[in-house]
Amino acid sequence: MKILVCISNVPDTTSKINFTDGDTKFDTNGVQFVINPNDEFGLTRAMWFKEKQGATVHVATVGDASVEPTMRKALAIGADEAIRVNAVPTDGFFVAQQLAEIVKNGGYDLVIGGRESIDYNGGMVPGILASLLDMNFVNTCVKLEIDGDNVTAVREIDGGKETLSTSLPLVVGGQKGLVEESDLKIPNMRGIMMARQKKLSVVEPVEGIKATEDVKFDKPAPKGEIKLVETVDELVSLLHNEAKVI
């Protein structure tokens, strides 16, 4: 089985968010970048398939050279090869088109991406990719079992879970649950050393639709002071009379 894991290079979850250039760009100053958490669950699940069932695992991302440390981390975790599309990922549709080209040329059976990135939260790349390639698609996937070409997947739905039966080739929008948080792999020294020798290809982008453009950013208005209350009676009264939520 040949697996491609699509990874996004995102600000660490604890990052404070600021904007620059007249609020038109995300301010990367002092921000630590990591593998998007939803993608990391997918990468670890891919490594499980590699170890238990036999698979080749490649990782791909769309980004400039600044994303390479994140790709090297994926290689240190155990991915066999990495591919970087040399373009700034400004729009989900554009990213999906670039990844589709890699999948088409690479003959992958299974493509795993995160259900959404934690920066732009588009949540569209795996689905558009699947549709462009006419591959089966499972979103918000929390369990994935593969037997030959047959796939059993569980996806999270509002208020519960749904089990789906499908087949390879498949694109998965994954999240926590694909593996447990405690099973996430941390690169060890041997992995880091080996990653330096692994292939990281850079390919140029293909022409594609840029469907959307973020023209400006801003932040929520500062929060007012909390109202601390002494009694439960007072709280109930405030929720009813002031906040009008009960």
Place this chain on the structure above:
Amino acid sequence: MSVIVYTESENGKFKKNAFEVASYASEVARQMGTTATAVSINCMENALLGTYGISKVLNVQNEKMKPFNAKAAAEVVSKALEAEGASVVVISSSSDAKYMAPLLSARLKAGYVPNIVAAPESTTPFKIKRTAFSNKGFAHTEIKTDIKILGVSNNAFGTVETPTDASIEDFSISLDAEFKTKSTDIDKVVGKATIADADIVVSAGRGLKGPENWGMIEDLADVLGAATACSKPVSDLGWRPHGEHVGQTGKPVASNLYIAIGISGAIQHLAGVSSSKTKVVINNDPEAPFFKAADYGIVGDAFEVVPELIEKLKEFKAQNS
């Protein structure tokens, strides 16, 4: 050139989000000087959509659509859009809608913007405000394609009644595609509010000390008609299911009232709940970061405050019912 809105239903009845997206679509249609047409699948109460400004309902009854199938839904909406000559599609932020949206986007070569929190800023060019960076910021996004897909955040726009006489037309459709992804089992809590569409969410963290103490959280949720949720450590510890984990890597919550009990308020958790309108924190640590993000707070022991709150809310409900 109408606006199409995909209205979700379950067991023949509209979900709460159907009326919100209908209201939103009516507003978009008003801004564009056109009308809003709903696509309703296997629902038996279509006339209700007229209350929210929908002038036409395309009534689809199709066994292939039971249960929800994302590819089939994308095909139906796409054909409805073609039939109506529409250029805008409005959908919700439900799990099903977010499953369908990218398939629709690819099919129509349409720009999709999710997590929208307000009516369009302009329709020429088409500019819209959405949350980004897991609710830590907003993006003002321009959609550049001819066809636009708008995903409205839960509870962001609310329901707006603009009564209209809605005509209901049967929209029969033969689904061409072979759907290779099939549902084999649905395990869903029935009759309880879900985090996605609950007006009130009661959430608890490690301060509860163990899963055996969740009874009082469920009791509080029952009194309020609320959904239950939890912090990330609680789901990591297996005290509660992953589906209840609220935060940056869990579910976002955009309820009217969010009550956080025994949750200190890590930045990732606060990002997930920042769209909630009123936040209450109950914690015995006055230094807990959640006190800086909430509207109301009680510094106290959850095991004393919560049972008292349940009793007071029961009294309140008895007096106000």
